[in-house]
Amino acid sequence: xxxxxxxxxxxxxxxxxxxxxxxxxxxxxxxxxxxxxxxxxxxxxxxxxxxxxxxxxxxxxxxxxxxxxxxxxxxxxxxxxxxxxxxxxxxxxxxxxxxxxxxxxxxxxxxxxxxxxxxxxxxxxxxxxxxxxxxxxxxxxxxxxxxxxxxxxxxxxxxxxxxxxxxxxxxxxxxxxxxxxxxxxxxxxxxxxxxxxxxxxxxxxxxxxxxxxxxxxxxxxxxxxxxxxxxxxxxxxxxxxxxxxxxxxxxxxxxxxxxxxxxxxxxxx
Amino acid sequence: xxxxxxxxxxxxxxxxxxxxxxxxxxxxxxxxxxxxxxxxxxxxxxxxxxxxxxxxxxxxxxxxxxxxxxxxxxxxxxxxxxxxxxxxxxxxxxxxxxxxxxxxxxxxxxxxxxxxxxxxxxxxxxxxxxxxxxxxxxxxxxxxxxxxxxxxxxxxxxxxxxxxxxxxxxxxxxxxxxxxxxxxxxxxxxxxxxxxxxxxxxxxxxxxxxxxxxxxxxxxxxxxxxxxxxxxxxxxxxxxxxxxxxxxxxxxxxxxxxxxxxxxxxxxxxxxxxxxxxxxxxxxxxxxxxxxxxxxxxxxxxxxxxxxxxxxxxxxxxxxxxxxxxxxx
Numbered sequence: 001x002x003x004x005x006x007x008x009x010x011x012x013x014x015x016x017x018x019x020x021x022x023x024x025x026x027x028x029x030x031x032x033x034x035x036x037x038x039x040x041x042x043x044x045x046x047x048x049x050x051x052x053x054x055x056x057x058x059x060x061x062x063x064x065x066x067x068x069x070x071x072x073x074x075x076x077x078x079x080x081x082x083x084x085x086x087x088x089x090x091x092x093x094x095x096x097x098x099x100x101x102x103x104x105x106x107x108x109x110x111x112x113x114x115x116x117x118x119x120x121x122x123x124x125x126x127x128x129x130x131x132x133x134x135x136x137x138x139x140x141x142x143x144x145x146x147x148x149x150x151x152x153x154x155x156x157x158x159x160x161x162x163x164x165x166x167x168x169x170x171x172x173x174x175x176x177x178x179x180x181x182x183x184x185x186x187x188x189x190x191x192x193x194x195x196x197x198x199x200x201x202x203x204x205x206x207x208x209x210x211x212x213x214x215x216x217x218x219x220x221x222x223x224x225x226x227x228x229x230x231x232x233x234x235x236x237x238x239x240x241x242x243x244x245x246x247x248x249x250x251x252x253x254x255x256x257x258x259x260x261x262x263x264x265x266x267x268x269x
Numbered sequence: 270x271x272x273x274x275x276x277x278x279x280x281x282x283x284x285x286x287x288x289x290x291x292x293x294x295x296x297x298x299x300x301x302x303x304x305x306x307x308x309x310x311x312x313x314x315x316x317x318x319x320x321x322x323x324x325x326x327x328x329x330x331x332x333x334x335x336x337x338x339x340x341x342x343x344x345x346x347x348x349x350x351x352x353x354x355x356x357x358x359x360x361x362x363x364x365x366x367x368x369x370x371x372x373x374x375x376x377x378x379x380x381x382x383x384x385x386x387x388x389x390x391x392x393x394x395x396x397x398x399x400x401x402x403x404x405x406x407x408x409x410x411x412x413x414x415x416x417x418x419x420x421x422x423x424x425x426x427x428x429x430x431x432x433x434x435x436x437x438x439x440x441x442x443x444x445x446x447x448x449x450x451x452x453x454x455x456x457x458x459x460x461x462x463x464x465x466x467x468x469x470x471x472x473x474x475x476x477x478x479x480x481x482x483x484x485x486x487x488x489x490x491x492x493x494x495x496x497x498x499x500x501x502x503x504x505x506x507x508x509x510x511x512x513x514x515x516x517x518x519x520x521x522x523x524x525x526x527x528x529x530x531x532x533x534x535x536x537x538x539x540x541x542x543x544x545x546x547x548x549x550x551x552x553x554x555x556x557x558x559x560x561x562x563x564x565x566x567x568x569x570x571x572x573x574x575x576x577x578x579x580x581x582x583x584x585x586x587x588x589x590x591x592x593x594x595x596x597x598x
Contacts, residue, residue, distance in 0.1 A: 047457035048428070162545060163324075192323040192484055194546075197528040197539040219458060222487070222530030226538050245534050263462040264532035266491060 008035035009180045009213050010059070013073035017054045017237075020067060028054040028068070030237035036181060041204060041214045043224040043245070045260070046234035052217050055234070056183045059215075060100050061090040078180060096126045099174035099212075101203075103186040105166035108173075109158040115142075115169045116154030119176060126177045137176070144209065145172040146202045164195030171203045178210040185217040200227055221264040225249055233257045282445060282478050283312040283335070288344035290330045290502075294550075302549055304330035306502040307344070314445065315476040317469070319489040319510070321525070322499035323546050328482045331499070332450045335480065336367050349445070363393045366439035370451040372431035376423045376438075382409065383419035386438045395442050405441055411475075412437035413467055429460035433467075440471060450482040465491045486529050490514050498522045501549050501557040504576075508589030518579050518591040521558045556594065569594050 017029035029051040036042050046052040057063050058070045061082060075083040077098055082090065094100075102108055110118060116138050123134035135154075142150035145168045158166055167187060174182055184203065188196035204227060207214050216228060224231050224245060231248050233241040233256065240254040252258040290305035304327040312318045320328045333339045335346060337358055348365065351357035366389070369375050376385050387405040390396065396404055406416055412433045423431055432452060439447050449468075453461045465488060471477055483489050489496060490510065497507035498521065506519040517523045527540040544561040547553050553560045559569035577596040578588045 047459065164545065192546075193486065193525060193539075194323060194528045194542045197530075198541045201539075201541050220530065221458070221532040225532045225534045225536070226530040249532070249534055259459060261532060263458045264487070266462055266465075 006037050008076075009038050009078060010036040010215070011074065011076040012055075012059065013075075015055065015058055015072040015075065016070070017051070017058050017063060018069045018071075019054075020069075027237050029058060032234075032239050034232055034239065034242060036213050036215055038180075038213055039208070039211070040230060041207075041216060041228045043228040043231040044215060044217045044234065045219065045221065045224055045231055047219055047260075049236070050234040051237040052234050053185055056100065056185050056215065056217055060094060060098065060183065061085070061087075062100075095122065095174075095179075096177045097180050099177075099179040099182045101167070101170050101174050101182065101184040101187045103189050105163065105170045106158060108170050109166060111158055113157075114154065115156050115158065115161070119169070119173050122173055122176050141172045141176055142169070145169075145175075145206055146198070162195075164191050164199055167191065167195075167199050168202060171199070171206065175203075175206050175210050175212060179212050181215065182207055182212045183215045183217070186219070187216075188223075189219070221260055233260070281311045282314045282316075282349055283480070284345075284347035285310050285335070286345045286347070288331070288334060288346065289342040290327070290334050290339055291342040300550075303502050303552065304549060305334065305341075308499075308502070308504050309344075310497060310504065310507060312446065312478045312480060315472055315478055317472055317479040317481055317492055317494045318497065319481045319483055319493035319495070320497045320499055321483055321486060321489055323484065323525075325501075325546055325549055326499040327502040327549070328499050329450055330502075332367075332448050332480060332482050336365065336448050337362060363395070363442055364444050365446045365448065366442060366444040368432075368435050368439050368447060368449040368452045370454050372428070372435040373423060375435055376431060378423055381420050381422060382414070382426070382434050385423075385434060386441050389438060389442050393442055405437075408437040408441035409434070411440060411471065413463075427460075429456055429464070432456060432460075432464065436464075436467070436471075440475065440477065443475065444477060446478045446480065448480045448482075451484070452481075453488055454483070454485065461488060462491075468492060486514075486525060498525065501547060501552050503557060503592065505558060505593070506589075506591040512589040516589075518589065518596060519558075519593050520562045520564045520595070522591075524561070524563075556592075564595060566594060 013033050015029055015032040018025045019028050032055060044052045059075055063070050072083045074081050119138035119141060120134040123129040123137045129137060139150045139154055142153045147153045188199050191199060218224060228245050230244050232239055233254060235256050241257045249261060252261060286309045288305055288308045292302045292304060294300045294302060308331060320331060322328045330339060334341045346353035348361050351361040353361060383405055386408055387401050390401040390404060406419060409416060409419060414433050414437060453464050456464060469492060472479055481492060493510045496510045496513040497504050500521050506522045513522060517526055524542040528542060530539050543563060547560050555570045555572055556574050559565040574592045574594045574597055576590050576592045579591055579596050580589060
């Protein structure tokens with residue numbers, strides 16, 4: 001792909017996240033620059049404490065000002081600079097142009113509404129569909145994320161479903177409004193390996209259909225190698241590498257990336 | 270080779286025979302969940318046996334039964350000639366220690382590292398009291414921790430350090446068997462890698478056997494001498510780790526291995542397996558895996574397969590076994 005000719009869908013420059021602790025400040029994210037291009041699957045790799053989740057939360061505008069300060073030259077989604085936007089403007093963008101999926105699907109679902117009601121509500125809010133049309137759109141979306149019986153999922157409440165099924169419901173919801181960017185933070189870490197393969201495969205296929213670029217946060221180099229186009233490697237708040245996946249595994253530029261690869265290859269499999 | 274022959278194996282430490290763990294469901298005296306069904310295996314001294322499977326496979330129930338945390342519904346648990354289900358459990362029990370997934374949950378927040386590691390020595394009255402402190406310090410060092418950390422509290426440590434404390438606590442009483450349930454799952458990759466080396470080293474140096482419960486096949490491949498694959502409460506395949514990973518015999522084992530993403534872009538993408546795991550509340554008739562099996566034949570829905578030796582037999586009798594009609598003549 002010739003990137004020089006392309007405009008990124010998401011462009012982040014000099015992003016800094018400082019967290020306020022008891023009496024001291026820590027720099028969780030330290031002057032990060034990156035671009036995400038249309039149709040791309042970009043991995044954000046790092047170990048715990050590397051700042052990868054804080055980067056995602058800062059892009060989403062989810063960092064509580066009481067707990068942390070976000071500064072940046074820009075966090076641009078298309079033509080809009082998200083940095084400095086007010087909460088009400090951000091709320092209109094989140095879910096519609098910019099979506100996020102977390103590790104634990106239960107926290108993102110409301111236990112008192114059926115999965116169908118929750119997805120239909122998104123179509124009504126963001127697309128202005130009437131009740132009937134929203135319901136049809138929801139059932140169609142569940143079919144597209146690979147449920148063999150979408151009507152049954154429509155009627156199910158979150159606690160009826162297995163972890164993998166819940167995560168697919170969340171992915172369907174996150175992609176329902178055809179966002180430009182989906183940020184998925186360790187979406188399969190809590191799942192079994194067989195379920196992980198299903199969720200990732202279907203999430204990537206559906207993101208392809210909706211034209212959504214994917215920022216996939218993971219600690220798993222296997223997921224990076226198998227599913228992603230390009231990877232950012234973070235360590236202690238800094239970006240230590242930004243490379244196409246093929247180059248990353250063939251000739252890692254940072255010794256830390258090399259160590260991560262060696263650790264996963266020691267893992268063999 | 271029959272199970273009876275294996276019972277007399279000289280180096281056998283743990284001998285599990287026909288173990289069942291059933292749970293009665295709340296609100297019904299008759300509905301039962303069969304978490305572990307007719308499981309038999311041995312662990313030899315110093316050997317690392319990994320039990321792998323998806324959530325709901327019964328692997329944690331198996332670990333809990335061996336630790337005496339749940340009462341088996343049937344079968345026998347022999348430990349170095351002692352029946353663990355009888356009065357011998359109290360004495361033999363100290364020779365078995367445990368490590369769990371979340372070290373924060375198993376270490377007291379109000380005890381220092383040294384106090385936590387020393388606690389089982391006091392509790393089990395191991396060695397003269399004045400020497401227990403030294404012994405606990407020694408265990409810390411064996412687990413790869415600096416003595417300088419002995420006065421710290423769990424919240425002052427990293428995840429990897431905490432899990433080393435949990436491991437030091439398990440090895441301090443010099444057990445012969447450690448049952449470890451997902452001990453590395455919450456750790457970062459590089460930390461996991463170092464812990465795997467430590468556990469292998471401990472097993473060899475102190476001749477400690479491990480029953481290692483894990484859903485992470487990459488870790489198991491690095492760590493285990495032998496592997497058992499569990500599905501809906503049954504061992505569907507077991508054998509030397511190399512045989513399981515390089516020549517998996519059971520379609521379920523194959524589907525598990527094919528789903529692991531490999532850290533090499535040239536490797537084929539993980540395969541998405543057929544269907545979700547069946548519920549242990551309503552296990553399918555016949556072979557419990559037939560509803561998800563790509564190689565299922567008519568008889569698989571009717572008749573449960575029996576365990577077959579499928580080659581790779583070694584003089585010690587540590588064969589490669591599978592319960593699958595593909596291997597039944």
